[in-house]
Amino acid sequence: xxxxxxxxxxxxxxxxxxGEKIILNNEEVKLDFGSLSKGKYHVIKDNQSYNLxxxxxxxxxxxxxxxxxxxxxxxxxxxxxxxxLRAMGMSKANEDKVDKIIAPMPGLVLxxxxxxxxxxxxxxxxxxxxxxxxxxxxxxxxxxxVKAIHIKEKDAVEKNQLLIEME
Numbered sequence: 773x774x775x776x777x778x779x780x781x782x783x784x785x786x787x788x789x790x791g792e793k794i795i796l797n798n799e800e801v802k803l804d805f806g807s808l809s810k811g812k813y814h815v816i817k818d819n820q821s822y823n824l825x826x827x828x829x830x831x832x833x834x835x836x837x838x839x840x841x842x843x844x845x846x847x848x849x850x851x852x853x854x855x856x857l858r859a860m861g862m863s864k865a866n867e868d869k870v871d872k873i874i875a876p877m878p879g880l881v882l883x884x885x886x887x888x889x890x891x892x893x894x895x896x897x898x899x900x901x902x903x904x905x906x907x908x909x910x911x912x913x914x915x916x917x918v919k920a921i922h923i924k925e926k927d928a929v930e931k932n933q934l935l936i937e938m939e
Contacts, residue, residue: 776850870914873936875929879903884925886936890918899923899935910935 777785788795794803804816813824827837827844834849883900886892892912899910916938923935 776855778848778850779845870912870916871938872934873898873910873912873938875901875931875933875935876910877901877903877908878930879908879928881923881925881927881929881935882907884921884923886918886921888918888920892916892918892938901929 775787777787786795786797794801801817806814808814808823811826815822815824823839823841825839827839829836834851834854836847836849838845838847879901880903881899882902885897885899892898892915894912894914896912897909898912901908901910918936919939920937921935922937923929923933929935
């Protein structure tokens with residue numbers, strides 16, 4: 773398995789595990805690694821001792837806050853898939869951006885809750901759409917600024933029709 777670890781100072785370390793071998797930046801390293809208690813570890817590398825403590829971790833975002841010999845580091849980890857997605861311009865940083873809102877179903881626009889130029893955040897309500905006698909609130913899937921609104925209240929819309937453009 774191959775990983776990239778980035779800290780808040782933009783240092784990048786490539787880490788690979790090949791069986792029992794650990795490779796840091798294409799160099800095999802020997803580590804003596806021991807667990808002291810939950811989230812606390814002791815590591816010896818090149819005859820130097822390091823005390824490691826995991827302060828916080830967000831597995832979903834692959835971010836960690838660790839303390840090494842009293843110094844705190846903010847780390848993000850990328851596996852091979854994350855690296856490939858980033859290379860294709862599809863990184864997590866782009867996930868929270870939205871460029872358009874399309875109709876998820878045919879219906880009638882009851883209310884438009886935003887105006888051009890308005891800054892919106894993930895989860896903000898944008899439109900109330902009536903479909904099958906039910907009111908459906910269309911929410912933003914990310915952060916953006918409303919560029920243009922392509923519908924009016926009381927418009928009938930089709931599935932996949934462009935409703936709002938974002939920037």
